[in-house]
Each structure stands twice: as C-alpha cells, then as structure tokens.
Amino acid sequence: MLICWYVAIYCVALSLEQNIHSTAEKSVAIDENAKLVIFGMRHGNSHPRTFLNENSRTWGFEGVDELTQFGKREGFGFGKELREFVGPLVANNYMRHEVAFYTSSANRFYPPDTFAEWNHALEWSPVPYTIDNPMLQMYSVPNCSTTQKAWEPIIRDDLPELMLMIAANEQLLEYIAEHTGWNTSIESASDLANNILEMNLYNASFPDWIERPTLAEFDKRSLREAVMTFLDMHLLTCVSYEPCRNIMGGVWLGHILTTLRNAVDSQQSQKFIGYVSHLEVTLSVMKLLRINQTLLDTSAGFLVEYRDKPNKSIRLLFHETLAIDRHIIRQAEYVEELEELSDSDRWIPFESFYQLVKDEAITNWEEACGRQVAQCTTSGSDNVMSITDNSSGDSTLADHHITSLASCVIAIYFRNIVIMHLLSYSIMT
Template sequence: MNRTTTILNSAIREKCAYSGALVLCVAIGLVSTEGQRDVVSRDPHTKLVLWGTRHGNRNPEQLVTKTPTSWGFEGNTELTQFGKRQAYGLGKELRRFVGSLVEGNFLPKQAKYYSSSANRCQMTLQTALAGFYTPTGWADWQRSQFDFWSPVPYTIDDPLLRMYSVEKCPLSDQAWKPISDDTLPDLKLLTAKNKDLLNYIAKNTGWKPTISSAADLADNIIEMARFLSKDLNKTPYPAWMSRPTLPGYDATSFKKAVMAFGEKHQIRCTEYGPCRNLMGGVWLKNILDAINKASKGDGPSVIGYASHTEVTLAVMKLLGVEKDELNTSAGFVIEFRTTPEPSIRVLNHDPDPIDRHVIYKATYTPELAKLADKSGWIPFRKFERLVGKFAISNWESACGRVACDN
C-alpha cells in the first residue's frame, strides 16, 4: 500500500477520503475507529508509564486567502478548538489507563511533564493534564469556577522535543537541508512529477511552488472541512479548488492530489537517518534513563511529553515501532514493570476521532518483535541493547556545537 492510499484509507488519521464529489474528513468526527484496535489496559505490575504525543489539531502555517472566515482566529500553527478536544480526550484516556498508579491530584514526586516551546505543544499538554487530573479535597482550590481543574507544572525543553528549532545546531540544519530544499532524490522526483500542480497552487495562493506549500494547502483543506460546513458537498472552497482550471483535474482529484502532500517533509525526516536520529535521539536517551531509574525504585511513576510530528514519530521509530505517519494528538505509551522480570511494552495512542481516545498495541519492527512475547512485553536489557545505539547523551555535541558556541 503506497503513502497516498494509506492516507486516504485511514479512519483515524487526519486525512480525507474521496467518494464521488463528497470529501469525507474523518477528522471532523464522522467516523469512529472503535472496535478496530486491540485496546489494552495497564499491567497490574507496571511501575512506570511514559507517554508522548504530537500536539493536537492546529491551524496551517499558511492560510488560503479569504477562506478563514469562520476559522483560523487562533493564528497560524496555533492549537484549534478541535486540538484542545483531542488533547482533553487523550488526558481522560490516559487516566483510564494509568488508574491508581498516581493520585487524582498532582504530586511532584509522582509525575513529571515536558513540552516543546511551541504554543501548540504547551497547550496540548496543559489540556491533556486537565483531563488527566481532577482535583479533590485539598487540591480543589476554586470550586465556583474551576472545580475540575488545577494548574500542573511542566518543563520546556527544546533539545529534547524540538531540536529543529534549537539555535546554533548546524548538524540539525544540515540534516534538514535536503528535505527542506527538496533535493533528496525522491523529493526531487516528486517535485518534477507535480510541477504543474505546484505551479497552479503557487499561482492561486502567492506561495512558493514547493512541496511545503502543497502540504500547507492540505492542512487548509482539513480545516475547511472541519469548520466551514457539515454538508461537505457545499463546503465553500475557493473556486480555484472547487472548480480547478488545471488540465486533468476536477474538484475531487485536485483535493486528493493535494492531500498526498500532507506532512510530507515531517514524515520524510523520520525516514531519513540523519534527521530521524537527531530529532529523536535525545528523547530516547531521556526515556531509557527514566526506565533505568525506575528499575532501581527511583523517579516518578508517570512521565509525559508533548512534541511534534517529526520528533514524536522519529522517537517511535527509534523505539522499534512500525509507524508511517502520525495523527494530531497521537503518539505512544510505554509501560515498565519489574515482575516477572524488568520489561517494557510499547503501545500506540490515537484520537477516536476527536473527543475520545484509544490506547492499543503497537506494531513492532521485525527486530523488536523477535524479542517480545505475545502481549508485546520485551526484557528491558535486550530492548536497551537494541535501541540504545540511537540514544544521544550530549545534545550539544550531537548538534555540532563547538566550545565558543556555548
């Protein structure tokens, strides 16, 4: 199955399927994935749960002129109301999964949370934690207005969760350059094959005729379908999209072609070793360190992270999970237990489709699957030996910084 088919057929990913003139966005909430996943519960011997997530639904980086009449008010790349609902659903599902491992009131010794500096990630984490914690008793501080919410602290750490934005990181810039410039052979070929489409998009938007611009338009299509109409046959797309003048395209085939570019650069980073390893290596080290502490009876019982597609998907691949793309508010859950032996299990989590969330078994790479039992549990030392080679202990060195940069 190729990438376009995967995008169009998945009922949990934030892409669209097309049937005749109808644009069906499962992300709007018309389709549920309930019953399609092997949902799991926490093992009773679990001592530590780590979870990581991509931010919730957000506005595009570039907005199509005149279309955001009923959406986009939050600003470019900012978390939307749907993203907040996704994050809250994640928090509720995490509470179901974690149960009594940590209390319903936040306690610093029990949990630790991290976010990238991006607003959309911080707000995703904040909203997820609002779903995860319900203050009671001594923590119920303002019942008249905030009876079900209390602030929870977190740490902003970009080398951990947003390496591509870290200043003076030349090796990150170097890893991203052939992706951003579309000079990798497959990206160069994709650009050449879609030259007319990219030029048509550029002509009607004023954007550059690039893969990145097509990906932004794909994000716009998603948001238009979410916000502008529930009768998607009557969604007021601009005329150049609903009645394209580009030879060989009608409204359906045009949108389908554009949607194939969704998150293309972010996903390509996770497939390209130099980019994937640098984006996910520091996070992987943090995870392994936390598990090693837990094996000695130290550290918190829950650790959570909010990040981005190219970082969350990268670390999932480094963890040995087979995953090709990542929906907004989707990510991973890791359990660590000491009985019958120190072992870990990696799970996926996805929105279902907006307000609900599901935690289910991940598909492992063949190398990792060989180490796992039928429930997905892997002896931790074997796991660490397999994936530890990708862990980054010194992010500054990995960035290529020299002494005078510090």
C-alpha cells in the first residue's frame, strides 16, 4: 500500500508539467458568518537538498532547497484562490491589524533576482510576517533534546518499517550508492527521488545509469518508480511516528488554539492568519487537528474557518494544487472522532473541538525541548525574573516567537531607567 501511495505521488508530479486537470471542481465558499480564517500550507515545489553530480544539469540555478519556478507559481495560485475565498473579510492590502503571517527561517521570500525574476506586471507589496522556528521549524531549534530523540531512530533508519524497507530494497540502495557516491540509505534514495521529480518537471535528461539501468529486473520505468517510493520517506515517517509528530506540530497547534480562543472571547482583532512550513510540520499539525490526511503535495495544506452564528463553531478545509497554476479549497476529511462531533454541514462546536485536541498542544516550547527554566538576574541585585511561560490554563496558550535571550535582555533593560529611555527611543525610531 505504501508503495502505491508513492507511485501515485510520482504520477501526479509528472502530470504537473502538462498543467492540466480534468476535474472541473470548484472551491467551497466562505460562510457568511465567518469571523476568522486560518490557513496552513506546505511550501511550494523546491529543489533537492543534494543535486546529482551531472555535468549536463541545466536546472536548479536557484540553489539547493530553494523554490523553483513551479513552486512560485503554485504559491501564487493558492494566493489567488485564497483571496477569492476570504473576499471582503479583509482589505485588499494585508494590514497588520487585520492579518498576520508566520513562517520559518527557510529562504522563501519573494522577489528573487536575475534569472529567477518572474511576472513584473504584478504589484508586489510587503505583508506583515513573523519568523518563528519553534513553531514552524522545530528541528532547526538548537539544544532541543526532544526533537533530537524523536528524529534519531528515523535518521538512522532504526524504526521497524524503515528497516523492512531497507531489507526489501538492498540491491537498489547499493545501486544508487554506487552511481551517486552517496551513502546506502533511505535518505540517499529520497534525495535521488527528489532529483527525478525535478528532472521530470524540467524535462531534463537522465544519466545513463537511470536511463539504461544495469540492475537486474529493472528497466527505465520500473527503476524510477522504485526510487520514487522513497520520496520524502523520512518526513512522512516523522508524521506517523507519534513522538516526532507531536514535537513538530504541537507548538503550531497551540498557536492555532490560542487564536481561536481569542476569537471566541472577542479578543481577536485579526481576521486572517496564515502559516507556511514544511511537509512534516504541516502534515503533523493536520494530524493533530484530526484531519484524515496521509500525504501532502507541495503548496497544499489546510484552512480553519471560525463563525459565531448560529453558534460558535469551526470547519476544517483542505487545499491543494490541481495543476501548477490552479488551486482548490474543499472540505477536509475528518477522522472518526472528529466526524462524530460535526453536524451535517461539517461544522464542529468550538468547545467540543477544543477539548478533543488541546492535550497535544505545546504551550511552552522550551519545556517541551527539555530545557531548564531560563531566568534573568541583574548585577548587584538578588532579584530573579523568570521569563518562561508557566501558564497552565486552557485559555493562555501563548506566542513564542521571542527568544529567551531577547526576553532577558529586555527585562534587564527595564531594570535601568536610563537604558529604558534609550530602548524606548530606538523603538520609536
């Protein structure tokens, strides 16, 4: 079954270059009583983290891991569909009092330069966004033992399902290692799968060892299909492995619940909140939200719609690319326990939803990482100021995009009236 899923991904990727889709499906409409829309998305199509060492490569000039021209178009297609969905809920220009966007520190900002320039006819304007790695890229946060422990059996291929996959594909993995110089591992096969995906999109030529394989029982087609079963394998394993899923998506879930709680309590002025992250993070939070989704294509993700009439309730939606430039928003599929809470139109009472998912939300990412409680002390004083959020109440899930070090510095500044004056001046200017 797992192999079939990955072959399906491969076939979808091949169809992207044709930029067609036979389904005349239309996006769902926003509810007339909607007060808040939240979206999360996986970033658009991007280059592999490791390129095949081929002298004739004519693609990938943006660099490893960077967005491709297809990824930019995917993101733009979603932006258009999203703008049509929210309609007059927010102004044409994204203003800070109405919207907020969150991303990780991965390079995904537009516009690029020189060969990567695209569509000068559009008026590009800045939008208010915050970089928040603990929420959207936890694996890049240093000194997080919980993340390290969760990823270790995945990276080392020590989980039973990964060990079985290696045993079943031993000759293929050795063949890949022989011709790439990479390690004999699932990670290497996944890197090759990403290269094949992009080479198909760019209509690039394959090296001879892929075009005319010498591995027994494989031809050109079957070799590519076998390699594509490894696409994003470690990332998807993280989503299915509970310790990894919870630490990857828990902070994000907490932020979503905080935003929804504030809306319910009429304390949320912003009406449109968006997040952009990576496959394993986005799909993990979708699982924690109880969306029944196993795979996630580039630029795909979820929406949470909140309304206050006829009762305070939410609806979960799913969005994905139908073709490179075309996106669709439709009803998400719920897991059984969430389905039981929803009405015939798939709306779920907020409090029931909150009680179902709240236990997996992370309210303090430093504690979740196993760090010691950070404390600030001032010279010549016995006073100690803790900057760790120890709130345990359901309604006090918090933002965590300010680091402990920055919080300590600010706290110390406010202990000194002269420094406070300088700080105030710097903020105003």
